[in-house]
Amino acid sequence: MKKKVNGIALSTSEKVIEIISYIVMGLFALCAILPIMHVVSKSFSSANAVTAGAVIFWPVNIQFETMSYVLRETTFLPALKNTVIVTGLGTLISMVVTITTAYPLSKPGFKGRKVFIMLYIISMVFFGGMIPAYMVVRTLGIIDTYAALILPFFIVHFNMFVVKNYFEGLPESVEESARIDGASDLRILVSIVCPMSKPVLATVAMLYAVNYWNNYFHAMMYTNSTKMQTLQVFIYNTVNNTQTLVERLVIGNYSNVSIDGVIAAVVVLSLIPIVALYPFVQRYMIAGITIGSVKG
């Protein structure tokens, strides 16, 4: 909310509070941004500058060899492809399942509603555990496939409840008139309820996409071949296997590429989609908080 300055002159204490706020929040903002600037700078700086520790928050002796090394000589692109597929397909599937689950459960007159909601609550508060879940995935025979990376987030309970609560708040009258015209439940959902719920659906889609994109643990647990490596696994391995990287750089004669530069470049490349979508993310995430806090 915008606060209007009222006619009364600001007292000294008010000024002090405001000045402190400007300074402290400025520092917090810098704390969030400067580390990112640092890795971006490193990824575009010469190997000598990086190893000498000359790179702070701005590139020194700008070069693009590190970026081109990561794109050409590592498995970055195949890993990116895997992550894009899992995120795209996963978000689509999760949204369909979330919407089709939330809609019946949002109908006050839906017979059996309480039982189904109870099933979701029970499975939300009691978890079988990591190993039993792994055994199920292995039994299904989907280890090392995209399916294993989508299954864990097929439907996230919290997201489903947010959508359900939103649906409950929609005016009943619009649906009622469509029903009189003979529209089926599915038709009403697709052509009336969903268009009316665009903000919440965008927010939830975002939450799913971020989940899929950032997921490391399930990828590590449920995949094992290099072919199925996702972006997060690739980044983790790059940061942790510097020895292999050193050998590759020496053998390939990449004198202007440093290990730290490669690590920075990998991180920076993986952030591009998130930064590119940030304005969109920001708009809907804030809307999402408001929606989420209206009804828990």
Add this chain to the structure above:
Amino acid sequence: MNIVASKKPSTKSLKKFGTYMKDHYLLYIMLLPGLFFLFVYKFLPLYGITIAFKDYSIFAGNNPIDAIAKSEWVGFAHFQRLFRSSAFLKVLANTLIINGYKIIFLFPIPIICAIMLNEIRHRTYKKLAQTAIYVPYFFSWVVVFGIFYSLLGTYGIINNFMASLGIERISFFSDTRVFRGLLVFTEGWKEIGWNTVIYLAAITSIDPTLYEAARVDGASKMRQIWHVTIPGLMPTIVLMLILKVGYILDTGFEQILVFYNSTVYDVADVIQTYVYRMGLGQSDFSLGTALGLFNSVVAFILIVGANAVSKKLLNRSIW
């Protein structure tokens, strides 16, 4: 709107269940994909819990689930083994200490930030600061690890700076004295901004006439914050704290899995990382499942307890 909504089921309820099913069979079909998921990924693993009570051999059957039925029952043998091991107390303590530190040191910061952000009247400055602070929330733990590795590595910018001042370099990622601090700090870096935005959203929903009234009564800015803003934020603060305590066993797992290494197991190994290493790393599936079950039961009690507290204090269920 409410009247219409409550009328509909009452006329519907006159019809028989069969007629309802016939009219709305599509609604039941819609539920199927979600129920399929619940069955496969949430309820089938509940059967898998019996692994904790058996001498489980993954190759005893046609598949890992079938193998459960074909493995011998051993009662609580694995639990005895677990509770007698020194590792159990260590991982339990680490879980509580690390998450306890996170609550003590990080919980109040976003509340203060939100209040400060709200005091900033320059709209562009406020917007920029707000946008900047929660960028890291969208980064994965692996990326946060990569960034901090770059900053805090032995020859990273921070160590170079300290060396230039004549201070000894610190190996942040393998020094048991600083590793927990690193976990708390990076958690703060990733999450504070986002939590600030949540509190800020709660502040903007406080009735502006309350501030008006306080000003008319001559309340200073500090008093307005103390008597209007903080009470207005109280429900959100309490809810967030309840959630934090309720999920104390489950949070931080992925962060630690990414950040830790064998040199810091003593201070950083938590329940879930231990389950992972024992169960899937060393194939001691039964011990891992037993510890996982212990974790699930305690977590269940905490979360149901948290919900009861939330209902009592805030009249609101957390789900």
